[in-house]
Amino acid sequence: MAQTDTARQITDFLKSLRAIRQYEPTLVPEDVVRDILDVARWSGSASNQQPAEIVVVHDRPTLKALAGLEGYVGHLASAALAMVVVMPGKWEEGEVFDEGRLSERIMLAGLAHGLGSSIGWFDDTGSNEARRLLNVPNDRRLRTAIALGYATAKPRRGRRKPPERLVQWERYGEPRG
Numbered sequence: 237m238a239q240t241d242t243a244r245q246i247t248d249f250l251k252s253l254r255a256i257r258q259y260e261p262t263l264v265p266e267d268v269v270r271d272i273l274d275v276a277r278w279s280g281s282a283s284n285q286q287p288a289e290i291v292v293v294h295d296r297p298t299l300k301a302l303a304g305l306e307g308y309v310g311h312l313a314s315a316a317l318a319m320v321v322v323m324p325g326k327w328e329e330g331e332v333f334d335e336g337r338l339s340e341r342i343m344l345a346g347l348a349h350g351l352g353s354s355i356g357w358f359d360d361t362g363s364n365e366a367r368r369l370l371n372v373p374n375d376r377r378l379r380t381a382i383a384l385g386y387a388t389a390k391p392r393r394g395r396r397k398p399p400e401r402l403v404q405w406e407r408y409g410e411p412r413g
């Protein structure tokens with residue numbers, strides 16, 4: 237296969253990532269979970285500080301309890317597992333960026349293994365409760381839970397703005413010559 241075909245397969249794969257919020261009860265094999273976590277471990281971070289920690293939750297009552305907390309996390313209820321991202325809570329700007337990178341990589345690694353996933357964010361109240369449920373120290377930032385599991389249905393096509401509303405060529409606001 238030509239190299240360009242392989243590149244297109246990979247970029248098509250990247251574009252196919254959707255937020256999936258309904259999951260089969262099927263368990264995810266341990267080696268798959270560990271592979272996803274190893275991808276997360278290799279995620280880049282500011283000054284290579286690697287500030288993230290991840291709490292992996294399989295326990296159904298805990299997933300349901302997390303799903304009921306304040307925020308946008310209801311889909312955790314049917315997930316096979318959640319990867320809850322814990323950040324030090326010391327450098328907001330850097331940690332937020334690192335958290336986003338890490339979350340995206342977890343989702344892509346999951347997709348490579350045929351898993352659906354979605355980010356979920358706790359709001360402040362939900363975050364306090366989630367820290368308590370998961371025994372995470374109060375000074376840490378806990379906002380993102382990534383639900384993972386086998387999707388119950390094919391992903392939606394998704395909607396995105398057209399490229400001309402994303403990209404400016406060479407200088408902002410100048411038409412492309």
Ligand SMILES: Cc1cc2nc3c(=O)[nH]c(=O)nc-3n(C[C@H](O)[C@H](O)[C@H](O)COP(=O)(O)O)c2cc1C
Nearest residue numbers: 253254255256308309354355356357358393394395
């Ligand atoms: C920073 C960020 C926060 C998000 N928070 C939530 C959330 O709290 N709950 C949720 O269900 N989805 C959340 N999402 C998923 C978005 O809703 C999703 O990426 C967007 O709707 C596009 O969906 P699609 O890729 O399936 O088309 C979040 C995504 C990002 C990037």
